[in-house]
Amino acid sequence: MTVVTGVPARIARPWSRVARAAPVPVAEAVRTGRPVWIGSHQELARRFPRTALAFPYPVAMYVAPLVDGGTCWGAVLLLWPGTRPPTLGTDERRAIGDACRRMARGLRRSAERGEPVRPRSEPLALEPPAPPGEDPAVHVVDRLPGGVCGLDLDGRVTFLGAGACELLGSGPGELLGQRPWEVLPWLDDPANENAYLSALFSRLPARFSARHPRGQWLSFVLYADDRGITLRVRAIDLPEQDREREVARTAPAGAPVRAGTLFHLLHLASALTEAVSVQEVTDSLSEQMMPVLDAQGFALLTAEEGRLHVVGSRGFPPEMPAYFEGLPMATRTEGVRTIESGTASFHPDSTALLRAYPDVERYGDMAAYAYLPLTVSGRTIGCCVLGYDRRRPFAPDERAELTSLAGVIAQALERARLYDANARAARDLQAGLLPGELPRLRGLRVEAHYQPATTLLDVGGDFYDVIRLDEATAAAVIGDVQGHSVRAAALMGQVRTAVHSHAQVGASPDVVLARTNRLLEDLDTDLFASCVYAHIDLRRGRALLATAGHPPPIVRYPGGRTQVLDLPPGLLLGIEPDARFHTTEIALPPGSLLALYTDGLVERPGADLGKAVSDLAECIAQAPAGPLPTLRDRLLRVMAGRAHDDRANGDDIALLLLETENAGPGRAGPTGEAAAVSAPTAGRAPRRLPTERRAPGG
Template identity: 30%
Template sequence: MDQSSPRRASRSELRCVRALLRASSAAELLAALLTEGPAWITGEGSALYLLDGGMLRLTASHELPEWAHRKYGVVDPASELPAALALRRREPVLLSPQQTSTDYPNTAAGLGTGLVALAVLPLVVDGDPVGSLALALAHRGAVPQRDVELLETLADVAAHRLAHLLHHVHTADPTAGQPSTELPSADGQLISLAVRSAGAGAFERDLVTGETLWDAQAYRAVGLPPPGPTGRAPDLADVVHPEDLPDVQAALAEALATGGPYRISYRVVRPDGAPWRVDEAGEVMLDVHRRPVRTAGLLTGREWRPEPAAAAGSVAAAAAGARSTLLLALTRSLSRAVTVREVTTALTDVARPALGATSVVLDLVDEGRLMPVSPAVFGGPHRAELNRLHDLAGGVMEHVLTRATPLFSEPGQERPGPGVPAAWTVLPLVASGRQVGSCLITFATERSFGREDRTMYSAFAGILAQSLERARLYDVHHERASELQRAMLPRSLPVLPGIASAARYLPSTEGMQIGGDWYDLLRLPGGLVGLVIGDVQGHNAEATAVMGQLRSGLWAYATDGHDPATTLARTSRLLAEMETELFATCLYVVLDPATGALRAARAGHPQPVRIGAAGAAELDLPGGPPLGVLPGVRYPLAEARLEPGETLLAYTDGLVEVRDEDYDESVQRMLGGLELWTAEVGGAGRLERPEALERLADLLTLNVTEREVRQDDVALLLLHRVLAPAAD
């Protein structure tokens, strides 16, 4: 193959480019990069700056801490900050993890984690500066050149799209004294201006706050006069014809559950009484965790010619069918939820906006009392609002659960106190005759709950109660399984002369089943130390049982004085004789703390890593097949040396594996991070401090603990040879 031929773009890269070209705001551009871009763009701490009034202003961001907003919200283009440097030099600025933690720390909380990399890219079109783009990366070492080139390409696409959008903003306001480079962001202004000539109006719904914004043409599309400069849209229930509302809510529930484009059509209630139909074409945008955060699209109005009047029974049947469709959509969304957290997420992300509600407060019965569930919501302010509502309605929620009858507000009723929502319902959650909890649903405007509405909400309460009961049972079983797994691991590591040690175990969070990862630190005859780490194939109770037998068998062979190669050979034969088809990978290392002499054998397990003043590198240990695959196999015995002050890292593959990424690249990413960590001031010498090894273990598992879903168990063991070994 001709190595000079250009690399073809992958499907995911082309999909990201298409998403960038469809974006209608700075926030959408950043979201497109995070959701459709390469998996190694982690998103947390990413930001987009635009030139405005001679300064770089933070226009869109993702999971950027509040202190960073305050400190870096406005950047002088002449400064030495990365956003300014990248734009001034017209080239990417790459920040290593230690730079992001030491050069740009949170002064209120100390240094950063030390394992976060950042790429800052200039946004330039035809030589004219537009802004800067900062993206957090999963790279722990040097960023490969091919990745840098891909980032530059995506930044070029984003810059051209931003320039196009800015041109339309300027065109819409030609009286401005100079071209404006400020784009409307997610604060409520809309930029879908070019579609007005087609008679379509633009809308935007913030699914986090529940706020909906329309431009002036959107109001005209539904036959309403624009309210003024605010553009805040009326409540959905006040616009959509009552007979069509359940169908609209059902369609929204389906769209919110899956994300992506959607189309719905419905009648509206116009002030002049004229029959009118609105076509809504929009898209549900998801964040990096695949949760819906925003919808945006177009509204087009047209005259509606009613069909001959149907019988009252037919109308009632159609309304009942629409409500059934809505309940079915909500049921499907809740049926996908496995844990209580996932149920609350579905309630927040799908049911709340589909029902047109402002807030949902959920309490569960715990030891005979109603306790609030940690709300699965975005951001602090909304969480504070839910806590306030819970305090306000706590007594009512207990009362309704005792009566087992829903309670609904009435239009025009006097509110009992300040802060009470305009409309609300409190639903008792009862499953199989057992009290599960209560649910408060609030609305921004007054509404009347007819008989059909009350029946629908009562049915929804039953569905929600069943989902929560099932999820609580799952959570209990999963917790017990995790406890069983932990019980089969060492409760603590032994204190041994001449070494320091630290270990971590993190169970999988995906599915009910438990895994077979294990580790051990053994006190061996003659002052030797044994390090064992292994991973039994599979994620179920059998894997855990096999792990327990292997751990006991290997301990017996090791303490009898067998070398690592013989120990693994005997353990492999033991596994082959068990009534199981499972196999296991394993690494067994014997260290003499006094001399640093190290002997090891490896059965299909990842190579251990040596960490020292010179950096971090894998120990090249020859190995054999996993345990139990070939009962009579002989494993090669390798010898090495661990110098004073050096550390040995052993781990299972769950520590580095990332979906849709090559395993070897994931390992290199971890090694690069360790390389940078050792290059910091003090380097590996810091490990002489007692707490430093625990800190390193936390850093190594940081990416794993931050994942929304952990697909595999994770185990790691750090063994550090101290500079001055204590006498035995």
């Protein structure tokens, strides 16, 4: 977030950084490139429950992406009170659209000048323009019974009538420029500030009552618009039962947590429910918890195999994690004591703590500390250390809230550790099922790449392989087993092994696919797979190919011309036991490039697959001559950039590039492109099923 107007920047702080994959309205607008309209809080709760939980105010919102030149440069979030009409009018949409196009154009031009708009440490808060003319409100409000205060959008007093001064018992010198609930101790109740937030966002009147130290009860009503808030104060006589209820509600003496703090902590709790990895948990805590709790230092320590492990650190000197990382649990430190005892400790002044534990100096020049145990399922897995640069009293309610927050952190951290462990196991399994090193043939250069889905934990089913048959022939295969699961990975390994075995005995491509298809039927699995198999003959300068419902291969010939191969379609493997497949012969003279890939490289929700394949062929054609790793990186980068959605489909990517270097021994092969089609594998005609996939143009 770079600019905010109409609401305080401190309230907008939880959204100052938003992950593009986050399930929130702004991220969805950027991912899809389409506006997002939410007409009510009920609709917000249905579509974006995380946002509704952290933002419990009746508003309507419209998020418009800033798109220019095919690139999304940002987004604008507009808020209205929930009382507005449930739809946007034509004039409103036109005005917003025109403004967004101008902003997107400005952002693009700024980037082209080498001066792109960068995030700020704190969003720039702009005041709405003041209306012309002198405000005669002073004389008007002083004639009214009771008192009137004016507040800006940040809750600070901008105007104070004589009646309000009398009722509040404070003058302009004490209140102007301040938030009333921060300078008047008897108003220091989170519910009072929350009434201000409710009026600010809903633009509906909000009320609360409080007892003055003189014993008099006062009623406060807040009326908000886009310029500020009017606070009406009146003396009231509460019934006895209402007085008892209000007294019971009044916060105890001390330093209660502000409503804004509760707002941010609620946002933090909802963000932790979305954090899946240990790094995401650490980032959420350091970026959101530290400013809310006014902490200058943060560290997350865990106990693993008898030693301390520093999961994350922010605000402490670099030598702090270096010292504590790997420290034996037998070492006498306050962090170890917290983990072993499972009890929190609060140190308003660090003097005594330094005498007891000299290694606290490693945390730098901090004046106060809080050590919070991270306890989950009855065991303490670590501790959270908060450091403050000033003395801090740690009132009883603050201690209770910090201890409760530590429990939420512990649950999120334990879940994230389990996720990371499973993710490592999935990556190891995936790596074990793919070839560790591809064979080398004289006259053939090979480059392969596998990229797992970024949003999924389970192992994928994409696979590739290159099989050396003799000095001048090789087989290449690429495929995709349905789904992301251990079952999909296991089936992928079996399919790859079957293809390898049938290729080694010299079977033609159509026979290899037919026999592999029969294997899937014998395994009695409900999963299916797509596949392309290529037999490359370097002596004759040709390749024989067959496909089973897979995206079409692409060939770039020595002159630079690129062709998307229109192979005879075949059913997906595992659909029909007697499915027939066809072998197609193409020329592959020296200097030719054959590109095989899975649909994760080209397929996007709502996008035309044929157009995406054509874009990939165009990218290959325009790529300058160079080593295959450079071409691989270019294809991955360009195709991801054209998707504009950060791989929102969550699919794996496999890419296999094969380039012939010379004709090899023997006579040259055919010079045409798709030269001949062999007879199909024997068997009855396949039954047409709804799940049948055909290559584009088939």
